[in-house]
Amino acid sequence: MSGTAKAGGTGGLGGAGASGATGSPGGAQGTPPPCTGASPASPATAASPATAGLPASAAEVRAMHRAVELAAANLGVTTPNPTVGCVILDRSGAVVGEGRHEFAGGPHAEVVALRRAGRAAFAGTAVVTLEPCNHHGRTGPCAQALRAAGIRRVVYAVADPTANASGGAESLRAAGISVTGGVLAESARRANRFWLHAVERRRPYITWKFGATLDGRVAAADRSSRWITGEESRRDAHELRARHDAVLVGAGTVRADDPHLGLRHGVTGRAPVRVVLAGDPASLPARARIWDDSAPTVLLSCDQAAGGHLPDRVHQVTVPAGADGRPDVTAALAELSARGVHSLLLEGGPTVAGAFLRAGAVDEVVGYLAPLLLGAGPAALADAGVATLADGIRLDLLSTRTLGRDLRLNALLRGTDTGRDDGHDTHTDTHTHTDTDTRRGAPCA
Numbered sequence: 398m399s400g401t402a403k404a405g406g407t408g409g410l411g412g413a414g415a416s417g418a419t420g421s422p423g424g425a426q427g428t429p430p431p432c433t434g435a436s437p438a439s440p441a442t443a444a445s446p447a448t449a450g451l452p453a454s455a456a457e458v459r460a461m462h463r464a465v466e467l468a469a470a471n472l473g474v475t476t477p478n479p480t481v482g483c484v485i486l487d488r489s490g491a492v493v494g495e496g497r498h499e500f501a502g503g504p505h506a507e508v509v510a511l512r513r514a515g516r517a518a519f520a521g522t523a524v525v526t527l528e529p530c531n532h533h534g535r536t537g538p539c540a541q542a543l544r545a546a547g548i549r550r551v552v553y554a555v556a557d558p559t560a561n562a563s564g565g566a567e568s569l570r571a572a573g574i575s576v577t578g579g580v581l582a583e584s585a586r587r588a589n590r591f592w593l594h595a596v597e598r599r600r601p602y603i604t605w606k607f608g609a610t611l612d613g614r615v616a617a618a619d620r621s622s623r624w625i626t627g628e629e630s631r632r633d634a635h636e637l638r639a640r641h642d643a644v645l646v647g648a649g650t651v652r653a654d655d656p657h658l659g660l661r662h663g664v665t666g667r668a669p670v671r672v673v674l675a676g677d678p679a680s681l682p683a684r685a686r687i688w689d690d691s692a693p694t695v696l697l698s699c700d701q702a703a704g705g706h707l708p709d710r711v712h713q714v715t716v717p718a719g720a721d722g723r724p725d726v727t728a729a730l731a732e733l734s735a736r737g738v739h740s741l742l743l744e745g746g747p748t749v750a751g752a753f754l755r756a757g758a759v760d761e762v763v764g765y766l767a768p769l770l771l772g773a774g775p776a777a778l779a780d781a782g783v784a785t786l787a788d789g790i791r792l793d794l795l796s797t798r799t800l801g802r803d804l805r806l807n808a809l810l811r812g813t814d815t816g817r818d819d820g821h822d823t824h825t826d827t828h829t830h831t832d833t834d835t836r837r838g839a840p841c842a
């Protein structure tokens with residue numbers, strides 16, 4: 398299992414003062430270096446030297462399904478670390494232990510599963526969603542722990558894409574252990590999509606969330622918008638917040654809604670860093686709920702001086718202007734990425750949603766549709782650069798669910814992958830669940 402050194406959650410942007418000097422790439426809090434394998438993500442084909450090995454047995458594939466499930470349930474929770482699940486099989490192929498990484502700094506999935514298996518792990522198989530680490534981070538190398546427990550075989554799903562530690566798979570092979578990679582790689586990538594996206598593409602994974610009427614309005618003609626969606630949907634949306642490192646709105650939403658963007662509805666966990674993207678910071682109110690001290694708030698604009706009236710605790714970061722004179726979305730995301738933001742919940746209005754989509758900066762959508770009609774008022778999405786139907790932004794549906802009286806849709810942007818195409822699942826999951834607990838396969842979703 399791997400980790401990275403990025404600052405996570407409120408601490409990542411919270412401690413270093415204003416003026417854009419907050420945090421640092423890869424370690425605002427002096428978190429330890431990544432605990433990762435060095436091998437690049439590799440095709441899960443028998444021909445690939447990085448993943449060559451015995452084909453996975455039926456018991457190993459079953460165990461991998463379970464390991465993926467364990468990892469998926471913690472999506473976003475282990476930040477800045479990946480989410481990882483592990484199952485230990487004894488020499489007869491029976492499950493004798495399972496575990497997952499629960500929080501950054503806590504024991505890795507392999508170590509948890511080995512502890513649960515105890516002596517039954519000897520001569521057994523470890524099935525793990527991410528290539529075992531071979532590096533001393535906050536905890537010891539998993540490859541060594543597996544060897545010490547007498548594990549004879551390791552089956553993993555996704556190669557660790559980070560390069561600054563030596564390869565766990567290689568070291569295990571060198572120790573005479575049978576290693577097979579690429580098993581259920583697609584499912585495992587999805588389960589760990591925030592972290593993989595952040596380390597491979599060097600920009601946060603972005604989920605656009607909105608609450609709309611059935612005719613697609615996110616506010617009424619007079620801009621009243623509270624509340625379109627019901628209590629259950631709003632609670633669910635707060636759970637989304639708890640799983641993302643940061644939550645972003647545009648200045649228009651701050652002016653219209655005075656949002657707080659913290660965790661409520663009984664949802665616990667890390668409050669995300671709050672981010673405001675403003676073209677005209679001078680127009681932002683000096684007193685607003687989003688500037689309070691319950692979590693850090695970052696203001697991204699082209700002109701820090703224009704935000705001089707805002708409280709000192711607001712971390713102001715200057716971003717270069719795009720063609721329309723407003724902060725460039727890609728540059729804004731690079732600033733967040735440099736400050737350790739792996740995942741971003743886009744809760745802005747139609748204008749920033751359009752700007753993000755035009756910039757190719759939405760990976761996933763969660764839409765809550767309420768059985769309500771308004772007939773006027775802003776649509777969920779403003780200009781997203783689509784002129785004709787053929788250019789429409791097609792989504793792949795992950796799940797649908799009813800929440801109270803609302804319908805919740807979760808979809809991935811076409812072509813959204815958490816990074817390189819590192820292999821195929823030979824045992825593909827069904828990705829669309831209707832009225833199912835999507836935490837099985839897509840916990841954020």
Ligand SMILES: NC(=O)C1=CN([C@@H]2O[C@H](COP(=O)(O)OP(=O)(O)OC[C@H]3O[C@@H](n4cnc5c(N)ncnc54)[C@H](OP(=O)(O)O)[C@@H]3O)[C@@H](O)[C@H]2O)C=CC1
Binds near residue numbers: 654676749
């Ligand atoms: N139901 C729901 O889920 C939601 C509803 N809403 C509703 O939406 C309405 C607000 O909509 P809207 O004004 O579009 O809100 P946005 O959150 O999209 O804010 C738009 C503002 O973002 C700023 N901005 C900064 N950078 C950019 C950029 N690169 N491209 C575009 N804009 C940028 C601009 O601020 P500036 O003007 O300073 O230049 C722009 O006016 C309200 O009625 C609110 O209630 C909002 C969020 C969610």
Ligand SMILES: Nc1c(N[C@@H]2O[C@H](COP(=O)(O)O)[C@@H](O)[C@H]2O)[nH]c(=O)[nH]c1=O
Binds near residue numbers: 646744
């Ligand atoms: N009106 C509306 C939403 N509005 C979103 O929620 C924000 C308010 O957050 P907070 O102040 O923390 O409660 C608001 O600014 C906007 O982004 N969301 C929804 O799920 N359903 C709704 O009906």
